[in-house]
Amino acid sequence: xxxxxxxxxxxxxxxxxxxxxxxxxxxxxxxxxxxxxxxxxxxxxxxxxxxxxxxxxxxxxxxxxxxxxxxxxxxxxxxxxxxxxxxxxxxxxxxxxxxxxxxxxxxxxxxxxxxxxxxxxxxxxxxxxxxxxxxxxxxxxxxxxxxxxxxxxxxxxxxxxxxxxxxxxxxxxxxxxxxxxxxxxxxxxxxxxxxxxxxxxxxxxxxxxxxxxxxxxxxxxxxxxxxxxxxxxxxxxxxx
Amino acid sequence: xxxxxxxxxxxxxxxxxxxxxxxxxxxxxxxxxxxxxxxxxxxxxxxxxxxxxxxxxxxxxxxxxxxxxxxxxxxxxxxxxxxxxxxxxxxxxxxxxxxxxxxxxxxxxxxxxxxxxxxxxxxxxxxxxxxxxxxxxxxxxxxxxxxxxxxxxxxxxxxxxxxxxxxxxxxxxxxxxxxxxxxxxxxxxxxxxxxxxxxxxxxxxxxxxxxxxxxxxx
Numbered sequence: 001x002x003x004x005x006x007x008x009x010x011x012x013x014x015x016x017x018x019x020x021x022x023x024x025x026x027x028x029x030x031x032x033x034x035x036x037x038x039x040x041x042x043x044x045x046x047x048x049x050x051x052x053x054x055x056x057x058x059x060x061x062x063x064x065x066x067x068x069x070x071x072x073x074x075x076x077x078x079x080x081x082x083x084x085x086x087x088x089x090x091x092x093x094x095x096x097x098x099x100x101x102x103x104x105x106x107x108x109x110x111x112x113x114x115x116x117x118x119x120x121x122x123x124x125x126x127x128x129x130x131x132x133x134x135x136x137x138x139x140x141x142x143x144x145x146x147x148x149x150x151x152x153x154x155x156x157x158x159x160x161x162x163x164x165x166x167x168x169x170x171x172x173x174x175x176x177x178x179x180x181x182x183x184x185x186x187x188x189x190x191x192x193x194x195x196x197x198x199x200x201x202x203x204x205x206x207x208x209x210x211x212x213x214x215x216x217x218x219x220x221x222x223x224x225x226x227x228x229x230x231x232x233x234x235x236x237x238x239x240x
Numbered sequence: 241x242x243x244x245x246x247x248x249x250x251x252x253x254x255x256x257x258x259x260x261x262x263x264x265x266x267x268x269x270x271x272x273x274x275x276x277x278x279x280x281x282x283x284x285x286x287x288x289x290x291x292x293x294x295x296x297x298x299x300x301x302x303x304x305x306x307x308x309x310x311x312x313x314x315x316x317x318x319x320x321x322x323x324x325x326x327x328x329x330x331x332x333x334x335x336x337x338x339x340x341x342x343x344x345x346x347x348x349x350x351x352x353x354x355x356x357x358x359x360x361x362x363x364x365x366x367x368x369x370x371x372x373x374x375x376x377x378x379x380x381x382x383x384x385x386x387x388x389x390x391x392x393x394x395x396x397x398x399x400x401x402x403x404x405x406x407x408x409x410x411x412x413x414x415x416x417x418x419x420x421x422x423x424x425x426x427x428x429x430x431x432x433x434x435x436x437x438x439x440x441x442x443x444x445x446x447x448x449x450x451x452x453x454x455x456x457x458x
Contacts, residue, residue, distance in 0.1 A: 044451070049420060
C-alpha cells in the first residue's frame with residue numbers, strides 16, 4: 001500500500017474522485033494486485049453504511065424511472081470499458097460525451113413529458129404520399145412552428161391537415177457526421193413515434209416531408225446513427 | 241420496507257449515539273447479512289438488464305431503490321432533489337449496465353457508489369461548500385429525515401454496529417459525518433477545522449478497520 005493509493009481509495013468511497021484521479025487510480029489498480037480488493041472492500045463498507053437506514057422513495061419515482069429508461073438506449077457493451085474503479089467516471093472523451101447525453105436525458109425527457117401532458121392526441125398517419133414539400137407550405141390551412149433547442153432556431157415545422165403531412169424546413173442546420181442522421185419524433189405521453197430522418201445538404205438546407213400529424217404533440221429532433229433509431233437518443237436537440 | 245418508515249417517525253435523540261438493531265426488530269433480510277447477501281440474485285438480474293430486460297431492471301429498482309434513495313438523501317437532504325438524483329442514478333444503472341462487473345462489486349454497492357458520486361456532484365453544482373454549511377445549520381427537521389448533529393444509525397447487523405462503535409473516536413466521527421451525515425470531505429474538514437489530508441486519512445483508516453471487522457477480504 002502507499003499513501004496516494006489510500007488517498008484515492010478514500011476519495012472513491014466518498015464519491016469525490018475527479019476524472020484525472022479516476023485515471024490515476026485505475027493505473028494504480030492495474031499495477032497493484034491487492035489494490036482492487038482494497039478498493040472493493042472500502043466501497044462495500046461505505047455503501048453498507050450509507051444504506052444502513054433504507055429510505056423508501058415515493059411510488060411516483062418508480063413510475064418515472066421505469067418510464068424514462070423505456071425510452072433511453074443502453075450504452076452497448078462494446079463501448080463500455082469494464083470499470084476498475086467502480087466509480088463510473090469517464091474514461092475517454094467519447095465516453096464523457098455519452099455520459100453528458102445520458103445526464104441530460106432525464107431533463108429532456110421530463111421536459112417532453114411536461115410539454116406533452118395535457119390530453120394531447122397524436123394521430124400519426126402512415127399512408128405514403130408523393131406530394132411535394134411546396135404543397136404543404138403553400139396549403140391554405142398551413143400552420144407553422146419553430147423548433148427551439150441546441151440546434152438553434154434553425155428548423156420550422158409546417159403542417160397542413162388538407163395535405164395530411166408536415167414539412168420540416170431549415171437553413172444553416174449544422175452538418176452531421178457520415179454515420180449520423182437527424183431524426184424527427186412526434187412525442188406525446190404515450191411515447192415518441194419516429195417521424196423520419198433527414199440530413200442537411202451541403203449548404204445546410206433541410207426540407208423534408210413527413211406524412212404525420214403533429215397537432216397537439218411535441219415535435220422533436222435527435223441525433224441518431226445512420227438509418228435512425230427505434231427510440232430517441234436523448235437529448236432532444238430541438239423541439240416545439 | 242416498513243422498518244424505514246417506522247424509523248422515520250421516531251424522534252431522534254441529540255448527541256452522538258449508536259443504537260444496534262435489536263433481535264426481532266429487523267424486517268429486511270439484508271439487514272442481517274449486509275449488502276453482500278443479496279448479490280447473487282441481483283447479479284443474475286443485472287445480466288438480464290445488460291441485455292435490455294426492463295422487467296429485470298424493475299426488480300433491481302425495487303431491491304436497491306431504498307438504499308440508493310437513502311444514500312442520496314444523506315447528501316442532499318432536499319427530498320425533491322434527492323428524487324431527481326435517484327432517478328439519474330437508475331438511468332445510469334440502466335444505460336451503463338454493461339459496465340457492471342460482478343467481480344468488482346455487488347450490484348448494491350455499485351448502485352450506492354453511483355448514488356454517492358452523483359449526489360456529491362449535485363451538491364457541487366448547486367451550491368458552494370459555504371452555502372452547504374449554512375444550509376445545514378438552517379435546515380428544518382421535517383424536510384430532513386436524516387439527522388445532522390445527532391447521529392443515530394440503525395446499522396445492518398451487529399457486526400457493523402460493533403465495528404463502528406469500536407472505531408477510535410477520531411475515525412468514527414469522520415466516518416459518521418461522511419457516510420451517515422453525507423458530508424463531503426472538504427465540508428467535514430471545514431466543520432472540524434482539520435486539514436483535508438487528515439480527513440481523507442481517517443476516512444481510509446476507518447473504512448479499513450470496518451472492513452476488517454466485517455470480515456472483508458483484507
